[in-house]
Amino acid sequence: MPKDxxxxxxxxxxxxxxxxxxxxxxxxxxxxxxxxxSLANIAQRAGIxxxxxxxxxDTKEAIFEAAIRSAVQNTVQDVGALSAIFDGNFETVLRNxxxxxxxxxxxxxxxxxxxxxISEGQNMPTLVxxxxxxxxxxxxxxxKALIERGIEANxxxxxxxxxxxxxxxxPVAFAALWGKIFGELDPIDINExxxxxxxxxxxxxxxxxxxxxxxxxxx
Amino acid sequence: MPKDxxxxxxxxxxxxxxxxxxxxxxxxxxxxxxxxxSLANIAQRAGIxxxxxxxxxDTKEAIFEAAIRSAVQNTVQDVGALSAIFDGNFETVLRNxxxxxxxxxxxxxxxxxxxxxISEGQNMPTLVxxxxxxxxxxxxxxxKALIERGIEANxxxxxxxxxxxxxxxxPVAFAALWGKIFGELDPIDINExxxxxxxxxxxxxxxxxxxxxxxxxxx
Amino acid sequence: MPKDxxxxxxxxxxxxxxxxxxxxxxxxxxxxxxxxxSLANIAQRAGIxxxxxxxxxDTKEAIFEAAIRSAVQNTVQDVGALSAIFDGNFETVLRNxxxxxxxxxxxxxxxxxxxxxISEGQNMPTLVxxxxxxxxxxxxxxxKALIERGIEANxxxxxxxxxxxxxxxxPVAFAALWGKIFGELDPIDINExxxxxxxxxxxxxxxxxxxxxxxxxxx
Amino acid sequence: MPKDxxxxxxxxxxxxxxxxxxxxxxxxxxxxxxxxxSLANIAQRAGIxxxxxxxxxDTKEAIFEAAIRSAVQNTVQDVGALSAIFDGNFETVLRNxxxxxxxxxxxxxxxxxxxxxISEGQNMPTLVxxxxxxxxxxxxxxxKALIERGIEANxxxxxxxxxxxxxxxxPVAFAALWGKIFGELDPIDINExxxxxxxxxxxxxxxxxxxxxxxxxxx
DNA sequence: AATGAATGAGGCTTCATTCAT
DNA sequence: CATGAATGAAGCCTCATTCAT
Numbered sequence: 026m027p028k029d030x031x032x033x034x035x036x037x038x039x040x041x042x043x044x045x046x047x048x049x050x051x052x053x054x055x056x057x058x059x060x061x062x063s064l065a066n067i068a069q070r071a072g073i074x075x076x077x078x079x080x081x082x083d084t085k086e087a088i089f090e091a092a093i094r095s096a097v098q099n100t101v102q103d104v105g106a107l108s109a110i111f112d113g114n115f116e117t118v119l120r121n122x123x124x125x126x127x128x129x130x131x132x133x134x135x136x137x138x139x140x141x142x143i144s145e146g147q148n149m150p151t152l153v154x155x156x157x158x159x160x161x162x163x164x165x166x167x168x169k170a171l172i173e174r175g176i177e178a179n180x181x182x183x184x185x186x187x188x189x190x191x192x193x194x195x196p197v198a199f200a201a202l203w204g205k206i207f208g209e210l211d212p213i214d215i216n217e218x219x220x221x222x223x224x225x226x227x228x229x230x231x232x233x234x235x236x237x238x239x240x241x242x243x244x
Numbered sequence: 245m246p247k248d249x250x251x252x253x254x255x256x257x258x259x260x261x262x263x264x265x266x267x268x269x270x271x272x273x274x275x276x277x278x279x280x281x282s283l284a285n286i287a288q289r290a291g292i293x294x295x296x297x298x299x300x301x302d303t304k305e306a307i308f309e310a311a312i313r314s315a316v317q318n319t320v321q322d323v324g325a326l327s328a329i330f331d332g333n334f335e336t337v338l339r340n341x342x343x344x345x346x347x348x349x350x351x352x353x354x355x356x357x358x359x360x361x362i363s364e365g366q367n368m369p370t371l372v373x374x375x376x377x378x379x380x381x382x383x384x385x386x387x388k389a390l391i392e393r394g395i396e397a398n399x400x401x402x403x404x405x406x407x408x409x410x411x412x413x414x415p416v417a418f419a420a421l422w423g424k425i426f427g428e429l430d431p432i433d434i435n436e437x438x439x440x441x442x443x444x445x446x447x448x449x450x451x452x453x454x455x456x457x458x459x460x461x462x463x
Numbered sequence: 464m465p466k467d468x469x470x471x472x473x474x475x476x477x478x479x480x481x482x483x484x485x486x487x488x489x490x491x492x493x494x495x496x497x498x499x500x501s502l503a504n505i506a507q508r509a510g511i512x513x514x515x516x517x518x519x520x521d522t523k524e525a526i527f528e529a530a531i532r533s534a535v536q537n538t539v540q541d542v543g544a545l546s547a548i549f550d551g552n553f554e555t556v557l558r559n560x561x562x563x564x565x566x567x568x569x570x571x572x573x574x575x576x577x578x579x580x581i582s583e584g585q586n587m588p589t590l591v592x593x594x595x596x597x598x599x600x601x602x603x604x605x606x607k608a609l610i611e612r613g614i615e616a617n618x619x620x621x622x623x624x625x626x627x628x629x630x631x632x633x634p635v636a637f638a639a640l641w642g643k644i645f646g647e648l649d650p651i652d653i654n655e656x657x658x659x660x661x662x663x664x665x666x667x668x669x670x671x672x673x674x675x676x677x678x679x680x681x682x
Numbered sequence: 683m684p685k686d687x688x689x690x691x692x693x694x695x696x697x698x699x700x701x702x703x704x705x706x707x708x709x710x711x712x713x714x715x716x717x718x719x720s721l722a723n724i725a726q727r728a729g730i731x732x733x734x735x736x737x738x739x740d741t742k743e744a745i746f747e748a749a750i751r752s753a754v755q756n757t758v759q760d761v762g763a764l765s766a767i768f769d770g771n772f773e774t775v776l777r778n779x780x781x782x783x784x785x786x787x788x789x790x791x792x793x794x795x796x797x798x799x800i801s802e803g804q805n806m807p808t809l810v811x812x813x814x815x816x817x818x819x820x821x822x823x824x825x826k827a828l829i830e831r832g833i834e835a836n837x838x839x840x841x842x843x844x845x846x847x848x849x850x851x852x853p854v855a856f857a858a859l860w861g862k863i864f865g866e867l868d869p870i871d872i873n874e875x876x877x878x879x880x881x882x883x884x885x886x887x888x889x890x891x892x893x894x895x896x897x898x899x900x901x
Numbered sequence: 902a903a904t905g906a907a908t909g910a911g912g913c914t915t916c917a918t919t920c921a922t
Numbered sequence: 923c924a925t926g927a928a929t930g931a932a933g934c935c936t937c938a939t940t941c942a943t
Contacts, residue, residue: 042923056366057279057366058277058279058280058363058364059277059280060276060277060279060280061279063915063916063917064916064917064918065915065916065917073924073925074924074925074926075916075917075918075925075926076918076919076920076924076925076926076927077923077924077925079917079918079919080923080924084917084918085916085917085918140362140363142425143359143362143363143421143424143425144277144359144362144363145277146424146425147275147276148276153425153426153429154429157426157429157430161426187440187443188440188443188444189436189437189440191415191418191422191437192415192437192440192441192444194418195414195415195417195418195419196410196411196414196415198414198417198418198421199410199413199414199417199418200414202362202417203410205362205365206361206362206365206372207372207376207380210372210373210376211376217408218408218410218411221406221407221408221411222411224406224407225407225411225448226448228447228448228449228451228452229444229445229447229448229451230447231451232447232448232450232451233447261906282932282933282934283933283934283935284932284933292907292908293907293908293909294908294909294934294935295907295908295909295935295936295937296906296907296908298934298935298936299905299906299907303934303935304933304934304935480927494804495717495804495805496715496717496801496802498714498715498717498718499715499716499717501911501912501913502912502913502914503911503912511928511929512928512929512930513913513914513929513930514914514915514916514928514929514930515927515928515929517913517914517915518926518927518928522913522914523912523913523914578800578801580863581797581800581801581859581862581863582715582797582800582801583715584862584863585713585714591863591864591867592867595864595867595868599864625878625881626878626881626882627874627875627878629853629856629860629875630853630875630878630879630882632856633852633853633855633856633857634848634849634852634853636852636855636856636859637848637851637852637855637856638852640800640855641848643800643803644799644800644803644810645810645814645818648810648811648814649814655846656846656848656849659844659845659846659849660849662844662845663845663849663886664886666885666886666887666889666890667882667883667885667886667889668885669889670885670886670888670889671885699902720936720937720938721937721938721939722936722937722938730903730904731903731904731905732904732905732937732938732939733903733904733905733906733939733940733941734902734903734904736938736939736940737902737903741938741939742937742938742939
């Protein structure tokens with residue numbers, strides 16, 4: 026008994042096709058990983074034939090790359106926008122920065138990219154390098170610059186330079202992963218977490234400044 | 245990892261086999277994920293025939309489970325051992341706790357499990373639940389207990405209770421992932437990171453206590 | 464059975480494929496049974512690639528089912544047509560019925576189904592039930608009806624009702640199996656066998672009627 | 683997690699081993715056919731190790747052959763015993779013969795052999811030839827001799843020679859198969875069937891004799 | 902005599918990819 | 923541009939059989 030193939034053919038503007046494929050691929054990759062995703066799944070989700078994909082991409086890997094490249098854009102832009110919000114006293118700016126960063130967590134694509142980095146990074150040195158240079162390094166740099174500004178403005182003690190700024194960002198990554206892994210089992214209140222995270226950083230930085238001040242006062 | 249067993253004759257090593265297979269499987273799973281790993285890879289790495297695997301495991305999934313079960317052991321034990329080192333003043337204990345936790349980072353298996361949780365968690369609700377209950381939850385609990393002790397001993401201010409303790413642990417996860425993802429490109433100095441992490445937590449907690457003291461003093 | 468399709472180029476014959484596959488599968492199943500048949504055999508006999516089969520059937524079992532369903536059709540139709548030939552006196556009709564039934568023996572598919580019933584029946588309750596309800600039961604019913612007509616027409620004695628009508632049909636099954644099993648060694652002359660079979664049944668039925676008549680006469 | 687192997691080792695007299703294996707093999711072959719039976723099944727049923735089988739048989743096929751050879755013995759003996767019961771008038775002897783033949787139907791082994799002949803005959807020309815020569819041919823011969831005796835004793839008309847005696851035996855085969863195939867669904871009352879079968883044959887033969895007598899009388 | 906260990910061949914099935922319309 | 927048809931490579935798994943104790 027022969028199988029029945031669905032016959033619904035959507036006629037779409039051709040320009041949109043690649044993006045539709047990427048879109049579909051992304052969802053599949055997110056759910057099942059690279060190896061676990063089949064072109065059939067992608068095609069079905071995109072509402073096209075399996076072979077049509079090959080009009081736009083050479084291999085499964087190419088789709089994967091394109092999907093990731095496309096999805097990482099917003100995050101890159103956000104990181105680039107970081108220094109643009111350096112306006113106001115340190116605490117205000119830090120709060121704004123946190124708002125911006127935590128807003129990324131709402132972007133499922135951003136999270137998936139992060140997860141992909143972990144899952145498939147070993148086979149994607151290009152992505153790894155890109156991510157580190159364009160996101161991690163620039164983020165670190167911005168954070169360092171922010172602290173520097175705080176010191177210059179006499180809002181922070183110079184001893185605050187001692188911290189590896191990745192310590193300040195780590196909880197964001199943690200929250201992202203927690204949501205992805207344990208989200209259904211035990212959801213995390215992102216907003217609350219953000220507030221406490223901010224508080225922690227401020228407290229720690231203030232502790233140094235307080236000590237400085239105290240030391241100064243003691244003199 | 246080169247094969248160092250001669251292949252001429254059939255080997256008889258029933259006792260060692262399961263562990264050898266798990267060992268080999270682990271490496272493969274780590275590199276390529278569950279779906280990406282083939283029994284052929286595992287067999288080759290273990291230096292045995294593909295079918296020999298089936299003398300010890302029923303399915304590919306069974307190998308995966310066994311590998312995870314075996315690898316997660318040490319971490320579980322370490323978490324269980326946490327409260328046993330609650331001896332001394334708060335800072336000392338916290339330092340010991342950090343030593344213990346960061347030591348886990350040297351266990352590649354532990355890291356791989358963590359990565360697996362992220363990569364394949366969607367398909368492994370059992371592992372997810374187990375990990376959350378036996379590792380995350382107990383770790384949180386121990387950390388909370390530790391802070392409580394600090395408060396009771398008057399070393400910390402009660403306001404320290406406000407923090408979500410996952411904030412204190414997040415950098416460890418971050419360091420683990422960093423090492424795994426960017427390790428080759430940009431290795432992280434774990435020891436240095438640990439020190440700063442410890443410092444950050446202490447500073448933040450002290451900030452509260454200092455505020456309290458200051459407030460008390462001001463009265 | 465040699466392959467007579469050229470193999471150089473990919474062939475496109477969607478419409479014909481399912482039947483070709485069923486045809487090939489049928490021969491293989493007949494020769495080696497379900498478990499003994501491999502998709503490789505079927506594919507080779509059909510002159511296609513092993514995987515092409517999966518374009519038309521989901522599993523090996525599905526092929527088997529399709530093959531049987533297709534092969535059993537004619538027999539079912541013949542059984543259904545039985546009562547349509549109830550025209551004429553008893554002997555004439557019986558002769559026609561026998562012609563129809565024995566003609567089935569020329570249909571190799573019908574024989575194979577019968578053999579399959581025997582070989583694989585234990586694993587195919589559905590087929591068994593179907594065969595019994597649609598072929599055996601209806602055949603029995605038709606035969607009973609025929610005898611009833613003979614009695615009503617005063618051509619047969621009512622005592623003819625005593626026979627289990629399966630006795631009348633058994634030789635057909637026997638001939639079918641004999642041909643299949645011992646055919647090469649010791650072929651059976653189906654036509655001759657049919658005549659004698661018919662004679663036997665008529666003789667037996669007449670014996671009753673004769674007795675009745677004799678009894679009547681004696682009275 | 684390694685599989686657990688049962689460790690119960692039965693120490694048995696070695697002489698019995700081959701028969702135990704054959705016994706076990708027979709049951710398995712009956713249930714699943716040759717291709718469907720695995721040595722593991724046989725070994726397990728025999729309570730021995732898979733490899734032990736090879737101490738007694740060279741291949742799976744050898745076991746099959748041995749099993750069949752052993753099982754066919756009783757039937758052969760019964761057939762051989764047929765002519766020994768030629769004592770009494772025709773009807774009595776025929777009744778005894780039928781008793782003997784139908785008793786065979788209670789021997790599940792005999793039925794299985796018959797089924798095997800159908801299922802796997804194509805690959806077992808030796809068995810086919812043996813069965814035909816030792817069982818079918820001798821059975822036919824005995825039946826013919828019996829009829830001849832009836833004619834000589836003037837109990838039957840010479841015209842009874844016209845029948846292919848396989849017609850007389852067919853219902854037995856039919857009943858055997860019916861029981862095996864439809865037995866669970868719709869069991870057959872063997873005794874009742876036997877009586878009617880006997881009656882049918884007697885009626886048919888008598889019809890000829892009656893005709894003869896009538897003809898003689900008419901003269 | 903008996904068995905635990907090991908394996909090569911082969912079976913079913915999936916899938917990325919190519920062919921030809 | 924789009925797709926239905928087809929396939930080779932590869933994956934998981936079973937099994938008859940051999941090896942070595």
